[in-house]
Amino acid sequence: MLSVGIDTHERIHYAEIQDEKENKLWHGKIRNIKEDFESLIDKIKKIENSNNDKVEFIFMNPTGNYHIPLKYFLENNNFTVYMVDARKTLNLRKMINLNTIKSDSEDAHILAATPWHDPKYREYTGHNRSSLSSISRERSIVVKSITAIKNYIHSDLAAVFPEFTDLYSINSAAGMAILYEYATPYSILNAGIDNIIKSIKKASKGHYRIEDINRLMETAENSIGIPDKDDAYKFKIRMNISRLRDEMNNLKNIEKEIISRSSNNGDVNNLTNLRGLGIINSAIIVSEIGNIEQFESALKLQSYAGKCPDIEGSGGKTHSKGITHVRNKFLSNAVYESAISLVMNKNKEFYDIFNREIGKKKSNVQAYIAVSKRLLFHIYSIMKNHKPYKEKMVGNYKRYA
Template sequence: MTKDIKYFGLDISKDVFDVCDDTRNYYQFKNSLSGFKKLIKLLDNNAVCVMEATGYYHVRLSYFLLDHGFKVSIVNPLKIKRYIQMELSKVKTDKSDSKMIQLYGKDREPKLWFGQSKTQQESLQLSRLLSVYSKQSTQIKNKIHGETVLGIPSKEVLRSLNRQLKSLKKEIALLETKLEKNVKAEYQNSLTLLKSIPGIGSKTALMLLVFTDGFHRFESAKELCSYAGITPIIRQSGSSVKGRPRMSKMGNPKLRNLLFMCSFNACKYNRACKALFDRIVAKGKSKKLALIAVCNKLLKQAFSIVKNGIPYSSEFRSTLVIK
């Protein structure tokens, strides 16, 4: 541990956030611009603010600190929870949590968080809104189907539903155009490389780059697969505990669902993925387990191709480096 570094533990909620500094002094500030300004008066160039990824409540403060030149580390809440359990803490308050976060930072020295570009932030917001609109569109289509099978469907109801559906389709098209423009502005070359992989289409390539921030946040394919939550969990101990291997699911559910949908096409058109699927099924394993393995394979191919800058080729897989 670097002696000069001062770790600050921040426990953030909707309205306020609690702070524990490196000398165990406690503060509480409003989760607003006025509170942010009071916080930075406590900090210097050696300060590292450690906080949990608490939904969206930590986002504004994180970027405020980065914009003012301070270091930030954002930690998975499960790691903090396990650390608190390991310390056998019997107290659970915002004040005590800020203390434990400070201790975690001092003991574990978590990686620094560097944020995302404004374009990437907007792309993530666009993808989330697209997901909402897509679900609404499906609900309206189902409602229209339900109304049309009635004996005497109301014309006024059907007209209203169709107007809503038409409006949603228009908004979805506008958002998809904007999202594509954003991704091309930052990751045009990576987008082209990803589309060279059999089983990955244009929309899938776009969303892969959005969810992974162009793969810049990951140093290895293993780390990326863990982020997606498609790594296996094995529970075996002695002769009595022999749990079935299962997918961890501790990761980004949207990325995981995207890969799972892609795995069906990959089994048809991607030679390496098809061979993997057939090999696992031939061993008597379930098709679902084989599809999860295909997801893993597909994500590793995407990572390798983007990192190496070489288009996919089934004849030259050995030239690609997968860490």
């Protein structure tokens, strides 16, 4: 048998072909163009003929979306491509490289050597997600951007108007209107109460309380913020408020698209039957899982979502190092957020599990992970059987939660 390892990048991939004894039969670079893809196929065929053997395995690491065109091309040419998470090959790298310096060519060698050192990877050709996941992942990027922008604004306000966030949320209509136009205590006082009212009325469609505005003016008068003599902080805050508005609008449009594309999805509709589990997180979960038949059991799904222990062993003994970090982080985050929502909405089964774990002196995070594991068990059942949620008693199915 022969094996191919391909370390993927944006413009150039590094490939190696080797035999079962890890003899390097060929290695080289492949540009991310069709001509080089075809040259790789020709090279494989020539080596197969000269060695009177067949390439049984092509191992590739998923790097962003850079690997997708080459993987698609190889599969269309009747090759089976196996995906290997770089984090999972860490021990193999140490064993082969003996901790030498990491390089792209060495990565290709390690990937090609994977079937000889760890046969289990011969069984995994990668996980296929729903096409909706590309949109839901864009949502994750926008949410992170919103968080970062809000942190920038908070940081600047801490210098010039630290009391502002006690009065208004920076992402509320009134809060953004005030910060975009004025931002600093001096600007607010200089504008006068009539202009402040005018800005807030326009932003909040006429809804405001005069006592809140009076409180704003009084707080601005007595603020401990530093003087913004050259309006540098005011400029930064205004720019970030503009960015925040744009990203919040992007988030609104993305979520509208997710809801539209999920409206006729039976799995999403079944998941939303759980009180406290909304359509957005349900859609993200279903899109990241893809076809449930890819998972042999609920435990396999839990492992994919990173809600299983990371096991380390030596001398015939094993112990847990905590929850594994090798996971689908988008699925993991959506499930964890859903677990919090289920508990906050006091969905009985999940609320009882949370309190059971807290009663065992577990932290909130550990308790929510236990809820997440039970939720994944139900998700597996719901998607496998195409039936809505059915409550289980807390004492049952201990192996899953």
